[in-house]
Amino acid sequence: MRDGIYPSTCWECSTTCGSLVTVRGGKVAKIGPNPDHPVSRGAFCVKGIRALPEWTDQADRILHPMRRTGPRGSGAWQRISWDEALDEMADRLAAVRKKHGPLALAGAVSGAFFSRGAVMALFMRSLGSPNWLINQDLCGGCRGVSDRITGLAMTGGEDIERTNCALVVGRNPQAADPAQWMALKRAKARGARVVVIDPVRTPAAGVADLWLSPRPGTDAALVLAMIHVLISENRYDRNIVDQWCHGFDALAQRAVDYAPAVAAEITGVPAEQIVAAARLYADGPSTFVSGHGIDAFSAGVQTFRAFHSLVAISGNLDRPGGNLRIKKPPGFRTSMDLLHDPAFRLADDVARQTLGAERFPLWAGSDGWQTACHNPTVIEAILTGKPYPVRAMYVSGVNIAVTYPDSRRTVAALRALDFLVVATQTMTPTAALADVVLPKTTTLEEEEVSLQPGGPVVAYTNPVLPPRGEARCDLAIAVDLIARLMARGAIDKNFLPWPDQRAFNEFFLGDSGITIAQLAAEGYAAFPHARGDFAVSGFATPSGKIELYSETLARLGLDPLPACAPPPVADAGSDFPLVLLTGAREKTYHHSRFREQAWARKVSPAPILRIHPDNAATIGIADGDWVEVEVKGGPGTCRLRAVLTGDVPVGVVSTGMGWWSPEAPGPEHGVFDININAAVSYNGPWDPVSGSADTRGLRCRITKAAAQRAAG
Ligand SMILES: Nc1nc2c(c(=O)[nH]1)N[C@H]1C(S)=C(S)[C@@H](COP(=O)(O)OP(=O)(O)OC[C@H]3O[C@@H](n4cnc5c(=O)[nH]c(N)nc54)[C@H](O)[C@@H]3O)O[C@H]1N2
Numbered sequence: 001m002r003d004g005i006y007p008s009t010c011w012e013c014s015t016t017c018g019s020l021v022t023v024r025g026g027k028v029a030k031i032g033p034n035p036d037h038p039v040s041r042g043a044f045c046v047k048g049i050r051a052l053p054e055w056t057d058q059a060d061r062i063l064h065p066m067r068r069t070g071p072r073g074s075g076a077w078q079r080i081s082w083d084e085a086l087d088e089m090a091d092r093l094a095a096v097r098k099k100h101g102p103l104a105l106a107g108a109v110s111g112a113f114f115s116r117g118a119v120m121a122l123f124m125r126s127l128g129s130p131n132w133l134i135n136q137d138l139c140g141g142c143r144g145v146s147d148r149i150t151g152l153a154m155t156g157g158e159d160i161e162r163t164n165c166a167l168v169v170g171r172n173p174q175a176a177d178p179a180q181w182m183a184l185k186r187a188k189a190r191g192a193r194v195v196v197i198d199p200v201r202t203p204a205a206g207v208a209d210l211w212l213s214p215r216p217g218t219d220a221a222l223v224l225a226m227i228h229v230l231i232s233e234n235r236y237d238r239n240i241v242d243q244w245c246h247g248f249d250a251l252a253q254r255a256v257d258y259a260p261a262v263a264a265e266i267t268g269v270p271a272e273q274i275v276a277a278a279r280l281y282a283d284g285p286s287t288f289v290s291g292h293g294i295d296a297f298s299a300g301v302q303t304f305r306a307f308h309s310l311v312a313i314s315g316n317l318d319r320p321g322g323n324l325r326i327k328k329p330p331g332f333r334t335s336m337d338l339l340h341d342p343a344f345r346l347a348d349d350v351a352r353q354t355l356g357a358e359r360f361p362l363w364a365g366s367d368g369w370q371t372a373c374h375n376p377t378v379i380e381a382i383l384t385g386k387p388y389p390v391r392a393m394y395v396s397g398v399n400i401a402v403t404y405p406d407s408r409r410t411v412a413a414l415r416a417l418d419f420l421v422v423a424t425q426t427m428t429p430t431a432a433l434a435d436v437v438l439p440k441t442t443t444l445e446e447e448e449v450s451l452q453p454g455g456p457v458v459a460y461t462n463p464v465l466p467p468r469g470e471a472r473c474d475l476a477i478a479v480d481l482i483a484r485l486m487a488r489g490a491i492d493k494n495f496l497p498w499p500d501q502r503a504f505n506e507f508f509l510g511d512s513g514i515t516i517a518q519l520a521a522e523g524y525a526a527f528p529h530a531r532g533d534f535a536v537s538g539f540a541t542p543s544g545k546i547e548l549y550s551e552t553l554a555r556l557g558l559d560p561l562p563a564c565a566p567p568p569v570a571d572a573g574s575d576f577p578l579v580l581l582t583g584a585r586e587k588t589y590h591h592s593r594f595r596e597q598a599w600a601r602k603v604s605p606a607p608i609l610r611i612h613p614d615n616a617a618t619i620g621i622a623d624g625d626w627v628e629v630e631v632k633g634g635p636g637t638c639r640l641r642a643v644l645t646g647d648v649p650v651g652v653v654s655t656g657m658g659w660w661s662p663e664a665p666g667p668e669h670g671v672f673d674i675n676i677n678a679a680v681s682y683n684g685p686w687d688p689v690s691g692s693a694d695t696r697g698l699r700c701r702i703t704k705a706a707a708q709r710a711a712g
Pocket residue numbers: 013014139140169170171172173175176177197198199200202214215216217218219290291292293294581582583584585586587588589590591654696697
């Protein structure tokens with residue numbers, strides 16, 4: 001790239017802020033916010049400013065393909081050429097395919113929101129396997145499935161800018177989403193109300209007009225009580241309900257069971273606060289700002305169904321200041337559209353065998369939200385050969401040894417494979433177990449086109465740098481592999497017909513009339529769209545309406561109405577007296593990323609456990625002590641540093657996620673020591689719809705620990 005300032009989009013996290021990248025002398029001199037960007041409006045964070053260029057420039061970056069020369073995980077590598085790497089990969093994948101069949105091959109990636117997710121899925125489909133893993137069961141999967149089966153199509157469309165009341169639930173925007181955080185502060189400054197539902201006093205709770213602190217995992221009861229109030233006080237939108245909602249009477253009947261006093265018992269939130277929250281929310285337009293705190297747990301879909309029902313009956317769907325529906329330019333395709341396009345799907349009898357599709361059909365397989373597998377079922381298949389063997393895996397853009405629960409089991413599964421390839425920028429604990437490691441481009445070196453529902457705009461990431469070393473993007477790797485696999489007779493149909501990333505991006509732009517040149521000039525493209533046009537845009541549900549009563553769930557024998565399944569109460573006298581929340585975001589890190597960056601380690605040097613001083617006193621721990629966390633029924637313990645604070649309620653402890661240390665001995669690099677997933681089970685209970693495991697609301701006990709522990 002010539003010297004200049006390039007508008008682009010940071011996609012180091014799901015916020016996808018508009019950026020301005022300054023290039024000087026072939027190097028990135030500066031990355032900063034694009035104040036004109038209609039969604040992020042000048043919001044940005046240190047990860048985009050500092051972590052991304054350091055990640056790209058780091059001395060330890062993997063720049064060439066490598067083959068393992070010693071035993072798996074021994075750290076002995078030999079540099080090889082791309083030709084050798086791709087030939088070896090094609091040989092080994094074709095051999096596994098021949099011996100065990102195509103279903104024995106699986107791919108893992110983060111999700112289908114970016115094109116690299118679709119690349120992995122379509123690469124596996126080209127080999128004849130429907131098996132690809134995403135981490136969305138641990139992320140926004142419950143929200144995504146509820147949104148889809150309820151027919152709303154509104155995820156990402158929080159219109160905080162024009163709202164009168166933001167209902168922030170299980171979300172910590174100050175750490176997780178600076179664009180949302182700035183929008184909330186602007187809304188507050190112009191007099192909008194903020195209601196926060198979170199067990200923990202987050203910065204958002206600190207600025208809220210009303211903060212409700214429920215017992216973890218009980219939000220569904222709370223929101224059903226809010227629905228109860230809206231209906232009994234006649235504060236719902238009768239027009240929307242009559243014209244566009246299916247099953248209102250049944251929902252009203254269900255809400256009868258959740259009078260505020262009943263919900264107060266379940267949630268621990270005083271009934272008056274629930275009523276006050278309902279009244280504030282009813283004074284709209286109101287926007288529901290949801291987060292991970294009510295997702296990724298075994299009752300996540302029904303919890304979201306309850307909130308989504310509230311949005312619908314209050315008339316806040318696709319209303320300015322409410323929750324906007326996803327709008328696309330005509331002719332534009334998203335990677336999700338591509339995954340569900342019949343022309344890009346495997347035959348039904350094959351897709352039906354996607355691991356987990358039998359038990360979780362709305363999650364895994366063709367009818368599933370993103371069509372991926374149920375991950376714990378894949379781990380089980382690798383370790384036991386049941387329901388059929390999985391023997392080879394291609395992992396890209398995900399660090400599953402750290403970020404999947406039950407790290408020991410995940411690592412055991414990776415070790416048990418006949419062949420493992422990991423495409424990565426650094427030697428992560430996942431890559432350390434590979435047979436072949438491939439060097440990947442970073443988001444400064446890749447071109448990306450995606451839809452930002454919040455604008456809505458089509459967003460563009462400009463590849464301002466040429467790939468460092470021999471790094472390649474996912475599509476380039478897959479295209480070369482497919483050619484080799486074809487020569488080996490291992491491809492029945494090529495589902496990745498695009499020669500390069502540019503052609504792939506142009507496919508997404510389709511007939512929208514938006515061009516790459518236009519995107520490159522502005523960094524994004526707005527497009528005309530209508531709001532509240534339900535008669536035209538419709539609802540993709542069996543009834544053609546918003547399904548408060550879900551015909552889809554009824555057909556599967558699941559509860560068609562939202563309900564609350566509260567987790568068992570932890571009492572002070574039990575062996576596991578505390579409730580553990582995991583996943584609190586830290587500004588310095590993106591999950592497991594950036595642990596190698598000195599500045600980040602200086603700001604946030606160790607994994608922490610936030611605990612109330614009363615609980616700490618009972619256990620006999622002081623601020624800064626190392627503690628061991630053990631979860632009831634969990635696979636192991638994890639070491640964390642105690643931070644005493646009244647921001648967490650008595651009886652609840654909260655930690656982050658993603659910890660490992662590049663400097664600790666490999667191949668684990670601390671994964672079984674300081675990573676909370678060493679202590680969290682992936683074996684269920686699972687959400688009956690999405691298959692999500694509990695990543696919070698876990699009964700646990702805390703003991704004082706030594707500052708050091710032997711690795712292993
Ligand atoms: N800096 C940074 N930003 C990130 C990320 C990152 O790693 N680092 N990751 C990105 C990704 S992929 C995601 S998914 C998002 C996640 O970001 P968020 O959606 O904000 O999720 P969390 O930070 O996990 O926590 C949300 C809040 O949920 C609360 N909570 C826990 N249990 C419950 C409960 O039972 N009920 C309620 N109501 N609240 C509860 C917690 O106390 C916490 O304050 O962040 C994104 N942004």
